[in-house]
Amino acid sequence: MKIVPHVSLVTVIEVVAIMVGAFSGFVEARRKRMDIVGVIIVAFIAAFGGGTLRDILLDKRPLFWVEHQEYTILLFVLALTVAPFMKHLRHIVSERLIVVADAVGLGLFAVAGVSQAQAAGMPVFIAAMMGVITGIFGGVLRDIVCNEVPMVFRDGKPYAICAFAGCWMYIVLQHVDIPNDFALWLSAATISMLRLLTWKFDMRIGRPS
Amino acid sequence: MKIVPHVSLVTVIEVVAIMVGAFSGFVEARRKRMDIVGVIIVAFIAAFGGGTLRDILLDKRPLFWVEHQEYTILLFVLALTVAPFMKHLRHIVSERLIVVADAVGLGLFAVAGVSQAQAAGMPVFIAAMMGVITGIFGGVLRDIVCNEVPMVFRDGKPYAICAFAGCWMYIVLQHVDIPNDFALWLSAATISMLRLLTWKFDMRIGRPS
Amino acid sequence: MKIVPHVSLVTVIEVVAIMVGAFSGFVEARRKRMDIVGVIIVAFIAAFGGGTLRDILLDKRPLFWVEHQEYTILLFVLALTVAPFMKHLRHIVSERLIVVADAVGLGLFAVAGVSQAQAAGMPVFIAAMMGVITGIFGGVLRDIVCNEVPMVFRDGKPYAICAFAGCWMYIVLQHVDIPNDFALWLSAATISMLRLLTWKFDMRIGRPS
Numbered sequence: 001m002k003i004v005p006h007v008s009l010v011t012v013i014e015v016v017a018i019m020v021g022a023f024s025g026f027v028e029a030r031r032k033r034m035d036i037v038g039v040i041i042v043a044f045i046a047a048f049g050g051g052t053l054r055d056i057l058l059d060k061r062p063l064f065w066v067e068h069q070e071y072t073i074l075l076f077v078l079a080l081t082v083a084p085f086m087k088h089l090r091h092i093v094s095e096r097l098i099v100v101a102d103a104v105g106l107g108l109f110a111v112a113g114v115s116q117a118q119a120a121g122m123p124v125f126i127a128a129m130m131g132v133i134t135g136i137f138g139g140v141l142r143d144i145v146c147n148e149v150p151m152v153f154r155d156g157k158p159y160a161i162c163a164f165a166g167c168w169m170y171i172v173l174q175h176v177d178i179p180n181d182f183a184l185w186l187s188a189a190t191i192s193m194l195r196l197l198t199w200k201f202d203m204r205i206g207r208p209s
Numbered sequence: 210m211k212i213v214p215h216v217s218l219v220t221v222i223e224v225v226a227i228m229v230g231a232f233s234g235f236v237e238a239r240r241k242r243m244d245i246v247g248v249i250i251v252a253f254i255a256a257f258g259g260g261t262l263r264d265i266l267l268d269k270r271p272l273f274w275v276e277h278q279e280y281t282i283l284l285f286v287l288a289l290t291v292a293p294f295m296k297h298l299r300h301i302v303s304e305r306l307i308v309v310a311d312a313v314g315l316g317l318f319a320v321a322g323v324s325q326a327q328a329a330g331m332p333v334f335i336a337a338m339m340g341v342i343t344g345i346f347g348g349v350l351r352d353i354v355c356n357e358v359p360m361v362f363r364d365g366k367p368y369a370i371c372a373f374a375g376c377w378m379y380i381v382l383q384h385v386d387i388p389n390d391f392a393l394w395l396s397a398a399t400i401s402m403l404r405l406l407t408w409k410f411d412m413r414i415g416r417p418s
Numbered sequence: 419m420k421i422v423p424h425v426s427l428v429t430v431i432e433v434v435a436i437m438v439g440a441f442s443g444f445v446e447a448r449r450k451r452m453d454i455v456g457v458i459i460v461a462f463i464a465a466f467g468g469g470t471l472r473d474i475l476l477d478k479r480p481l482f483w484v485e486h487q488e489y490t491i492l493l494f495v496l497a498l499t500v501a502p503f504m505k506h507l508r509h510i511v512s513e514r515l516i517v518v519a520d521a522v523g524l525g526l527f528a529v530a531g532v533s534q535a536q537a538a539g540m541p542v543f544i545a546a547m548m549g550v551i552t553g554i555f556g557g558v559l560r561d562i563v564c565n566e567v568p569m570v571f572r573d574g575k576p577y578a579i580c581a582f583a584g585c586w587m588y589i590v591l592q593h594v595d596i597p598n599d600f601a602l603w604l605s606a607a608t609i610s611m612l613r614l615l616t617w618k619f620d621m622r623i624g625r626p627s
């Protein structure tokens with residue numbers, strides 16, 4: 001009874017987060033003057049990289065972009081369609097919108113990650129880590145392929161920490177008497193909110209001296 | 210009855226493609242002034258990287274270079290033998306020969322990839338992607354380890370597109386009444402031809418504006 | 419009867435090697451001016467990367483840092499505790515101590531790798547390669563994430579070769595009438611010794627001309 005709505009929730013989570021991730025790959029690859037092949041593949045890596053790494057670490061198959069071939073085709077078609085208009089797109093899509101969409105993506109991906117890690121029987125600390133990995137490693141792999149030190153490791157912003165906090169919130173909420181779906185959405189929303197607040201107030205984390 | 214010639218075909222495919230891939234790793238690692246350990250490992254990554262990534266994504270074990278330990282030993286012995294003569298080798302082996310061998314490798318690797326993805330039950334679009342991944346990710350991983358933006362993502366040449374077209378050709382040919390082995394070789398040859406033609410005429414693909 | 423002390427031996431092996439690996443990640447990430455998130459994640463990658471890659475290639479699950487969640491938590495707590503004192507730590511911890519600890523780590527990791535590869539039924543040449551991968555790929559992945567050409571591929575020192583030699587020694591010792599645990603420790607100690615001797619006498623390996 002429970003499993004069907006749950007799976008469908010995770011599906012919604014993933015589609016939104018994938019599109020946001022792909023866009024970040026698009027922007028970064030274009031900045032590196034890649035050709036259309038590079039732009040599409042980096043968009044794939046940014047969109048699917050975090051979830052794929054999680055699935056490989058959990059030994060979960062089929063990978064979610066194989067199970068949902070439609071995600072992959074959708075991304076491919078969108079990439080081909082959007083590529084010629086990239087320059088204009090950046091004028092239309094504001095910095096603010098990108099940050100908001102990315103914050104939503106971070107929350108959704110991280111919570112999907114912790115949820116799937118628990119479904120695979122991971123202990124709680126590992127599950128929280130898997131959530132963070134799912135949330136940030138799309139961007140990490142994107143930056144590695146683009147030959148950059150990953151942004152999330154050096155910009156001094158509490159991006160991964162927001163994800164980590166929300167993953168623990170979801171784990172704790174499971175011991176509270178609320179529906180699981182509500183716990184999922186609430187934790188994802190909390191991550192997005194934390195990310196937006198820390199961005200708004202330009203909060204910084206330390207560098208080891 | 211069918212399975213034996215097929216497997217043997219894929220084996221031939223892989224040995225040829227591996228040696229070509231290893232050579233590209235050799236050249237790149239040497240250009241980066243790596244020592245003999247680096248040169249050998251980068252040769253391994255360039256040769257086995259694409260197929261290994263495919264096998265991990267498909268969750269196929271043993272990996273093909275584990276199943277065929279002899280490939281691995283052959284590559285190791287060749288690398289040790291060839292290393293001292295690298296400088297001379299580049300004078301003997303012409304640019305043209307490298308491009309031709311690489312085109313053959315691309316066709317063989319890509320078709321082996323799509324064939325194995327289908328054997329693992331992948332849907333067609335994913336299978337075509339696995340073919341492209343098998344064909345190009347040896348080079349991608351080689352460039353990442355060598356701290357370069359992958360050549361195939363930025364040189365504006367339709368390398369991956371040739372592989373993608375040939376993978377689809379193989380998928381379509383399966384619905385035509387011809388032997389599977391013929392479809393495999395024909396698709397691989399088509400990829401190699403496309404690659405050589407686009408190289409000969411210096412064809413370019415676009416960069417997102 | 420045999421399996422319990424063996425597993426416990428491998429456990430000891432891994433904890434020591436993990437801490438040394440994490441420290442190298444710490445130092446490298448700090449040198450790259452990463453923030454605390456980057457420093458912790460690079461420490462994880464340096465510590466767990468080699469073993470994780472081995473486990474993925476062998477298709478072994480749970481991963482050793484999942485099976486031993488306590489390693490992961492220990493590393494996390496240590497990283498948070500140590501981070502504020504990093505600058506002072508480098509003054510306390512001498513170059514010599516780091517090299518010695520790293521040599522011990524290399525021996526232990528490599529021998530753990532070859533032992534686990536054999537337990538997974540790998541043929542001998544592949545098992546020796548898995549030992550080397552376990553020993554050096556933590557550092558390789560650390561350097562890739564830090565956007566450097568991996569040190570072990572370019573510094574001209576026989577680091578990987580020491581590991582390779584010791585892995586073969588362990589494989590050969592299995593055909594000698596001595597206890598397996600003794601063979602493990604002896605091989606690990608040999609790798610560490612070889613590494614320290616080659617460091618002491620500043621031995622170099624060739625670059626392909």
